[in-house]
Amino acid sequence: MTQEPKAVVAGYDGSDEAAAAVRWAARHARAVNCPLNVVHCSMWPLLTKHLGPVPGVSGSGLEQSAQSILEEGVAHAAAEVPGLQIRSTLLHGLPAQLLAQVSTGERLLVVGSRGLGGFLGLLVGSVSLELAATAACPVAVIRRDLHPDGQVVVAVDASGSPAALEDACALATAWQAALTVIHVQHQPPGHQRPATQEAEAEAQRILSSALTHARAAAPGITAEGEVLTDGSVPHAILQASAEARIVVVGSHGQGILRETMGSTAHAVLHHARGPVLISRRGS
Incomplete structure (x- = not known):
């Protein structure tokens, strides 16, 4: 059948x-x-x-x-x-x-x-x-399709956000659009000390690994990346995706219920001006 x-x-x-x-x-x-x-x-x-x-x-x-x-x-x-x-x-x-x-x-x-x-x-x-x-x-x-020729932006966390990265690569390939991978180092408001060398090295490792996977999954697509530092992870994602065709974020939260969404995805979904893709997978 x-x-x-x-x-x-x-x-x-x-x-x-x-x-x-x-x-x-x-x-x-x-x-x-x-x-x-x-x-x-x-x-x-x-x-x-x-x-x-x-x-x-x-x-x-x-x-x-x-x-x-x-x-x-x-x-x-x-x-x-x-x-x-x-x-x-x-x-x-x-x-x-x-x-x-x-x-x-x-x-x-x-x-x-x-x-x-x-x-x-x-x-x-x-x-x-x-x-x-x-x-x-x-x-x-x-939401409003403000930048139909813009890039696909995907945010990856310490896990590498494999589902979000996979979905972003698929979108970029289908649309023949550039892909931007971002990883945000969270620096709490008022925190004056710069990130340690170890923290910066780990952030770069996360980004480098994500870019390696992206370029393998979407050959022929321009894939670039950046490590950002911000007191608010959603704020950094929203700023980086202001002119994006779509922003892709993972969905996992830390709640006790299955029907939860991470606070970052929740905030991006509420405040993004353009389309948002929440990368969900069946249990």
Whole structure:
């Protein structure tokens, strides 16, 4: 039995932010030569059983409205990339939970920066933030595409951030974009003493190792790196990625729950002006 190729999954709720995410997802699906699955999650079945059409009113009803929203999302993708293989999926329930499920094992999940639940989503918290902390595949949160020809920036920590580095190399290869690898030495505010030679040597070792892996994973791509020192790791990442096409960060946190996201990823996701990719992997 032939298995379907992995897809880029894009959540769509009819908002401008979601439309931008679908268009971005369509371009990326073309770049990596895979299908796009546009998903709309309708929460109306949680609130009412009256989903059918209003008697005598053609095209009415909550279920029909949900289908129309889904079709609109597909139309955005098809207009952005004519000829792209596009699937569509209508689901019923909470968007974060359903999108996490439908994207498991897929190539990438793409969402808009304001979530996928309208005003109800805001009441229960940001759907995009929840997905960045719980999904079992990488999650791209799309804001304004300010630098479409910019470089891919990836931040690596002491572990080398292998998942983030792998995802950044894949993006740079697909887009034929330059790659910038950064490692941040944390210097607490008010701390005046310079880093020791040992600390500086370790930071350079981490960066050098990451660059070696990047150049092997993305041959032909220009890969450069830099060690930064800052009192705030997220601040350094945001400054370094101000003109990036996308910034890639790892997701691991130190919380006691599986559904956690590291404080650095959390801060970057909240404050980045452009697209952010949170590198997640299934457990």
